[in-house]
Amino acid sequence: MAIMVTGGAGFIGSNFVLDWFKETDEPVINVDKLTYAGNLHNLDSLLNHPGHQFLQADICNREEMREIVGSYRPRAILNFAAESHVDRSIADPRDFIETNICGLFTLLDIARDYWDTLPEDRKKSFRFVQISTDEVFGSLAQTDTPFVEGSNYAPNSPYSASKASADFLARAYNRTYGLPTIVTNCSNNYGPYQFPEKLIPLVIHNCLNRLPIPIYGDGRQIRDWLYVGDHCAALRLLLEKGIAGENYVIGGRNEVRNIDMVRTICRLVDSRLTPSALRRSEELITFVADRPGHDTRYAIDGTKIETSLGWMPQETIETGLARTVDWYLSNSPWVTKVTSGDYRDWVEHQYAS
Ligand code: NAD
Ligand code: DAU
DSSP: OOEEEESTTSHHHHHHHHHHHHHOOOOEEEEEOOOTTOOGGGGGGGTTOTTEEEEEOOTTOHHHHHHHHHHHOOSEEEEOOSOOOHHHHHHOOHHHIIIIIIIHHHHHHHHHHHHHTSOHHHHHHOEEEEEEEGGGGOOOOTTSOOBOTTOOOOOOSHHHHHHHHHHHHHHHHHHHHOOOEEEEEEOEEESTTOOTTSHHHHHHHHHHTTOOEEEETTSOOEEEEEEHHHHHHHHHHHHHHOOTTOEEEEOOSOEEEHHHHHHHHHHHHHHHSOGGGOOOGGGGEEEEOOOTTOOOBOOBOOHHHHHHHOOOOOOOHHHHHHHHHHHHHHOHHHHHHHTSTHHHHHHHHHHOO
């Protein structure tokens, strides 16, 4: 038996694979195209692990996916592979449509052909987990109740529109062909190995390098933050106990305004610097033009997964952020590697004006 993970060299996917092997020896077939966001160094600690098989491949490539699924015959597929950064989707949506919609379609189609050939008991236990986002539900006003499984879809960016399309495809493959799909809609993750184009690692990186910390608009937008390890635990549970054909929203019950999050990180980083390097990182905060179509607020009511599966986040925002800041401080070679070359081009392009 083995599971197949796609996008397992990215932020959440690599955390999932690393956490998986802390819990079990069941093999993982890890398939990743290694785009700018994929990083094999995230998996360095698994270099000699007999259960970890890494394959560089594109989920849009039907022949490659057919070959991999047919050879390894996984008991489940978890699709983390995606273009994931909203700002990049605004700058150029093409890859988002290609990977997040067409790639997912290809993977579902290959999974369906494979699943059709399985004996009844394996057919029943097979799962295709599509890792999606709360962004598909659009933006909440301050007084709105948080997102639940039945919330209306109202995506506002090319990224969230592509993820919404993927959710519908996963649902359709369940309703039409019986493929046992589960869709998860998770809130903002943070933790080790997150590419520093995203808010939290960007702020840590800029504090340490005394660079301006860009806040879009007035910084009053709210995100519901979840430590990545808690997300991975929820996914492991859903893989075993989640009901096929259903969707689950996952969140941290940690609603924080961007400006407050940034100030907290500045203080955390400052508290860890040696006295000679001590400077007030908050002075680096710079308000910049807002993100077009910027969603005001995300929030999750995770009652379904909390009550039906007994999942609860283990990290508070305080413990999770402290772990994250400490990880970035102790892993500067990783940060240096990922913030060279392409990364600099992106930052220049995104924040030039
Ligand atoms: P990421 O950008 O860090 O990683 C994505 C990974 O997918 C990379 O390793 C990349 O190389 C790989 N990939 C991209 N295109 C591919 C293709 N065509 N074929 C194979 N591999 C490909 O993303 P992440 O933050 O780890 O997010 C993982 C998933 O979780 C995404 O689907 C995202 O929409 C979803 N999600 C993310 C968050 C978050 O806060 N980061 C929250 C909720 C949901
Ligand atoms: O909600 C889940 C989503 O969370 C995932 O689906 C996405 O893949 C993930 O990237 C994340 O999307 P966000 O757009 O919320 O994350 P990001 O880190 O890009 O931004 C968080 C907030 O911070 C958002 O309101 C925009 C703001 N921001 C971001 C950057 C990069 C800034 O103010 N300045 C910045 O430089």
